Amino acid sequence: MVGKEARAVMESLQEVLKDYALSTYNMKPSRVVIEVKPENVREVFTKLVSVYGAEGLYLATIVGTDFPDKNLIRVDYFVNVFSVNTYVVLRTYIPRDDPRIPSLLDIVPGALAGELETYDLLGVVFEGNPYLRRSFFVPNDISEKGIYPLRKDSGV
Amino acid sequence: MFNMVEATQVIKIPLTLEIPVGPQHPALHEPLLLKLYADGEEIVKVDVITGYNHRGIEKLAEKNSFFRDIFIVGRVCGICNTVHANCYVRAVEQILDVTPPQRAKYLRVLAMELERIHSHLLILAVTAEIVGYDTLFMYMMKDREYVMKAKEILTGARVMADYMMVGGVRRDLDSVKVERILEILNKVEERVKHYLKVFQEDVTLNKRLVGVGVIKPSDVVSHSLVGPVARASGIKTDMRAQDRYDAYDEIPFNVVTDKGMDNYARAMVRFGELFESINMCRYILTHLPQGEAVPDERRLPRRFPAGESYATVEAPRGELTYYVSSSGADKPYRVKIRTPSLNNIVNSSFAYLNHYIADVPIIFASFDPCISCMERATVIDLKSRSVREVTLKDLSRWGLK
Missing domain, CATH: 1.10.645.10 (Cytochrome-c3 Hydrogenase, chain B)
Structure with a gap:
């Protein structure tokens, strides 16, 4: 898909999410990034599912990134809207000293792997996910000390 | 002659077979533990346990x-x-x-x-x-x-x-x-x-x-x-x-x-x-x-x-x-x-449900089953036909009375 068609899809996508978007920009190669408030994430997903259908998109991955100098943790949701051949990135920032964000598990069961991983490696608490546990990936000797390895100051 | 005692209650205890598959298993290619809970031959629950080979x-x-x-x-x-x-x-x-x-x-x-x-x-x-x-x-x-x-x-x-x-x-x-x-x-x-x-x-x-x-x-x-x-x-x-x-x-x-x-x-x-x-x-x-x-x-x-x-x-x-x-x-x-197997393995535990143990294809060679009871037992009162659930702990106290 090239040129006009791709642009039209992206514009319609931005139109769908315009009530929630704080800002919109592009990530290489041609993924549209929409920044949203963390408390709106569930509504945004409900909206996406209602527009593109439950069989039109899936949550590909959740990426958490630590920014100790800004005292923030960034949580990105990469959503593959494969019914219209496009990728959308929902970007949220949460405070680093109290990293909490609502869980998507009941809306998107596919969020399980990403949420468990992001909690174990970065310490982001997905509120409402009953399966969160340490040592999902991280060895016991590290998780017992309460270290989240992917934090920049973890010393791992 | 024995004194026949008329039964007043039936106690059903659901037995669940807990079968760990992995982290080392002949049919499993990766260090992963699939904890299968089986009711008879039927899988009722699967826990996917990871973390055996995280290399960072x-x-x-x-x-x-x-x-x-x-x-x-x-x-x-x-x-x-x-x-x-x-x-x-x-x-x-x-x-x-x-x-x-x-x-x-x-x-x-x-x-x-x-x-x-x-x-x-x-x-x-x-x-x-x-x-x-x-x-x-x-x-x-x-x-x-x-x-x-x-x-x-x-x-x-x-x-x-x-x-x-x-x-x-x-x-x-x-x-x-x-x-x-x-x-x-x-x-x-x-x-x-x-x-x-x-x-x-x-x-x-x-x-x-x-x-x-x-x-x-x-x-x-x-x-x-x-x-x-x-x-x-x-x-x-x-x-x-x-x-x-x-x-x-x-x-x-x-x-x-x-x-x-x-x-x-x-x-x-x-x-x-x-x-x-x-x-x-x-x-x-x-x-x-x-x-x-x-x-x-x-x-x-x-x-x-x-x-x-x-x-x-x-x-x-x-x-x-x-x-x-x-x-x-x-x-x-x-x-x-994000590897495809992360999604396909961690998110797919629902796919084993209601299948036979032998259908979980990785369980093929020897496994080491251990029988564990689930926490609850069902008590059926034959006189009033009422059904209630008690914990096994309470049930064990009945014997003492």
């Missing part, structure tokens, strides 16, 4: 330079090392704004498709082995070895290729090598046709595969399952067709889907992809563009601009994604790898 590759990638990381990510997975390296290299190329020459793009696709052929042959062989056909497994592994040879001719290594580099590939092909790979492909195609016939016609294989492990399309999408698993449930998702990366925009191929939704459909999708991949390899070898494929390593950029990119690749098991973020330093700020 993402952290390691943050601590090494962009160029060293190409070799680190290639070691994430032995079977699909070129797709990992390709995905990472393309993410870095996007940050650098480097475009590889057309010949290199074709050669990359050739390496990745050869990898898909041997990966699919491996998993089909393992399917045969788990059903009990060890001889078929051996034959298929022998024919897979020809593909490994073809990969060696192309990349210089049977398994760990390290073939991708920023701006191109590490080795070029000459006409003699092209002929040899074409010969191997012809030989392998004949064999694959034979194995397809075996899978389609053998009664035992059909009995074990057809109708087992059915996953509905809506479950596939909501649980983020990817790759042949999704395509076997009729979901047409393939990153080669969606992203058209490297030379996939010029090489003709079909996305193979099946509506069967079961184990058999997944095997058939893999067979279909085998033929597609063999045809793609042939097309590449006969339509290879002229020009340079190997860039001069000394002229590669040394400075990395700040930026981020998200590359995807269709690995043999499904969509593989790399998110690479650069802060302008010589090391990446963040590398996030």
